[in-house]
Amino acid sequence: MDVAQALVMAMQTWGMIGALVAAVFLTIGIDRIDEDARGAYIFRPLLIPGVLLIWPIVLWRWWQIETERAPWANRYRPVRASYGLAIIAMSIGIVVIVITGLSVRQTWPADIAPVQLTEGAGQ
Amino acid sequence: MSDKPFFVGYLPAPGPLRTFLLTACVLLIAGLAGAGFLMGAAQDDPGPGAFRFDYGRQTVTGVVEMTPYPVIHVTEGNDRIKPGDSFMMTAGGKSGVDSRAMPLDGQLAQVSGIVLERGDLYMMQLRGGRNGLQAAEGDAPEITPEPQGRWKLAGEICDGKCLAGAMRPGRGLAHKACANLCLLGDVPPIFVSTQPVLGEEFLLVIGPDDTRLPREAYDHVAQFITAEGEITKHGDLLIWEIDVDTIEVTE
Numbered sequence: 001m002d003v004a005q006a007l008v009m010a011m012q013t014w015g016m017i018g019a020l021v022a023a024v025f026l027t028i029g030i031d032r033i034d035e036d037a038r039g040a041y042i043f044r045p046l047l048i049p050g051v052l053l054i055w056p057i058v059l060w061r062w063w064q065i066e067t068e069r070a071p072w073a074n075r076y077r078p079v080r081a082s083y084g085l086a087i088i089a090m091s092i093g094i095v096v097i098v099i100t101g102l103s104v105r106q107t108w109p110a111d112i113a114p115v116q117l118t119e120g121a122g123q
Numbered sequence: 124m125s126d127k128p129f130f131v132g133y134l135p136a137p138g139p140l141r142t143f144l145l146t147a148c149v150l151l152i153a154g155l156a157g158a159g160f161l162m163g164a165a166q167d168d169p170g171p172g173a174f175r176f177d178y179g180r181q182t183v184t185g186v187v188e189m190t191p192y193p194v195i196h197v198t199e200g201n202d203r204i205k206p207g208d209s210f211m212m213t214a215g216g217k218s219g220v221d222s223r224a225m226p227l228d229g230q231l232a233q234v235s236g237i238v239l240e241r242g243d244l245y246m247m248q249l250r251g252g253r254n255g256l257q258a259a260e261g262d263a264p265e266i267t268p269e270p271q272g273r274w275k276l277a278g279e280i281c282d283g284k285c286l287a288g289a290m291r292p293g294r295g296l297a298h299k300a301c302a303n304l305c306l307l308g309d310v311p312p313i314f315v316s317t318q319p320v321l322g323e324e325f326l327l328v329i330g331p332d333d334t335r336l337p338r339e340a341y342d343h344v345a346q347f348i349t350a351e352g353e354i355t356k357h358g359d360l361l362i363w364e365i366d367v368d369t370i371e372v373t374e
Contacts, residue, residue, distance in 0.1 A: 102165060105296070106347045109373045112277035114320045117351065120270035 018052035025051060025058055033065040167295055172241030172288030174248075178203060181247065182235040186263045187256075188357060191335050192311035192327060193224035195234055195247075196266050196358040203238070209358030211246040211311040211327060212236075212256070213284045217301075219309030220249055223256045231263040232256055239287035244313065244325040246287045268362075271354040276316050276363065277373065280328055280336075280344045282306050283313040299345035306344065312336045314363055320354065326363040339367045347373045 001009070026044045030037045037044075051058050063069075128137035136144060184199040197208045204210075212234060214220045224232075234256050236249040249255030282305035285293035292298050294315065306312050314328040330337045331352075351369040355362050 098162070106373060108317065109277045109347050109349070110317050112349060112373070113318050114277070114316060115275040116272050117275055118273040120272035120354070 014055075015052055018055040019048075021055040021058055022048045022051035025062060029062050029066075033062060166297075167292065169292040170241060170294075172239065172244075172286060172291065172293055174288055175238045175240050178238055180235060180250075181238055182233065184231060184233045184259045184261075186266055187224050187227040187230060187232045188266050189221075189225060189228045190327065190329060190357060190362055191221075191333055192309075192329065193220055194311075194327070194357060194360060195232065198231065198261075198264065207359060209360040211283050211360075213246060213248050213310050214255075215248060215251070217284075217305045217308040217310060219311065220256060221309045223249075223252075227256065227258055229263060231259045231261045233259045239284065239289055241287045241293075242325075243323065244283075244287050246283055246311070248284070248289075266358060269356040271321060271356055271361070273351060274320060274354050274363070275349060275351045275369075276314065276320060276326075277347070277349045278314055278316040279347055280340060280365075281313050281315055282344075283311040283327070285310075286313050286315065286325075294345065296345050302344050303341050306336065306341060312344075314365070321356070321361060323361045326354070326361040328363045328365050331364050331366065333364075336365070337367050340365060340370065343370050343372065349373060 026047060030044070128140045130136055130140050181201060181204055183195075183197050183201055183204045185195040185197040188194045188196060193212050194209055195212060197204055197206050197210075200206045200208065212220050212224065214223075234247060234249055236247045236255055239246050239248060279294060280302075281294045281298075282302040284305055285298060285301060287293070290298060290301060294302075312328045314326045316324055316326065318324075320326065328336060328340075330340075349369075349371050350365050350367070352363050352365040355364070
């Protein structure tokens with residue numbers, strides 16, 4: 001398996017798990033943790049793309065709220081606390097990616113001249 | 124009650140926050156502008172290729188040859204395309220004209236469409252259906268390939284349509300996925316040589332024994348490579364039978 005196939009498979013796996021989480025959360029979970037959502041169904045399909053992408057956070061919050069492990073505000077604090085770190089990491093990552101991309105870029109081999117190895121029958 | 128300034132959208136910004144916001148805005152705008160300039164300046168020149176709509180629709184007659192990619196050798200030209208010219212053909216979008224050209228292989232045909240031009244390289248995007256390619260009356264002169272020997276070349280495999288001007292840039296790593304999609308759609312592949320070969324910078328690149336470009340070569344599209352292969356002259360077009368086993372990526 002080459003890099004491209006591995007990336008596609010990783011994306012497909014992530015999406016399939018996300019679809020499974022979306023199916024369970026939007027039919028069962030959301031009713032259990034949000035009383036305002038009970039009896040409301042039209043908006044739920046709109047959440048599917050988001051759940052596909054961030055299903056680990058959906059599961060984590062569902063678990064936090066379901067188990068009432070922490071006061072309401074604290075359930076969100078760990079995620080918010082990592083925002084700053086994520087912003088710094090992404091900022092540095094973008095710069096590193098651009099610099100790495102530019103530094104490993106090939107240069108046009110203008111100095112390599114065509115070489116005739118054998119003569120043609122018509123020459 | 125905290126004395127920290129608090130921003131409310133519909134009220135004037137507090138003094139200390141105003142300074143911070145102004146500074147952040149200026150730095151953000153200047154930073155993004157600077158980053159945009161640097162990234163733009165780092166890009167290669169996309170070259171002069173373009174659709175030549177200013178030429179208008181071109182209609183010429185010639186002999187169709189499947190090399191295996193369809194080429195036409197002009198027998199009756201016009202004020203822009205001269206008899207003796209040979210050029211490749213493509214359809215609209217990312218597709219070739221193989222299915223239309225195969226029944227006319229070796230026969231005289233009239234082609235009509237818009238020219239894409241990049242220096243010495245040009246190709247024609249044909250009109251749809253028979254308006255773009257149809258059999259013509261008359262005897263077709265025989266096209267005799269002229270072997271030019273085995274050559275080791277350095278350069279880049281591109282799709283002929285984007286390179287000729289359908290995209291800007293039509294080559295380079297940023298264009299790799301587009302180029303491969305075009306090649307999968309039967310657009311003729313072109314090899315851009317670092318230096319002229321027998322007077323030509325652009326060669327139609329095919330597989331061994333007149334086969335299509337091997338799929339193994341697709342991994343090296345848009346990379347700078349060296350490779351070996353036989354060159355044959357068809358009309359005034361050079362065709363390079365690339366030997367994929369000899370492909371080496373340059374530094």
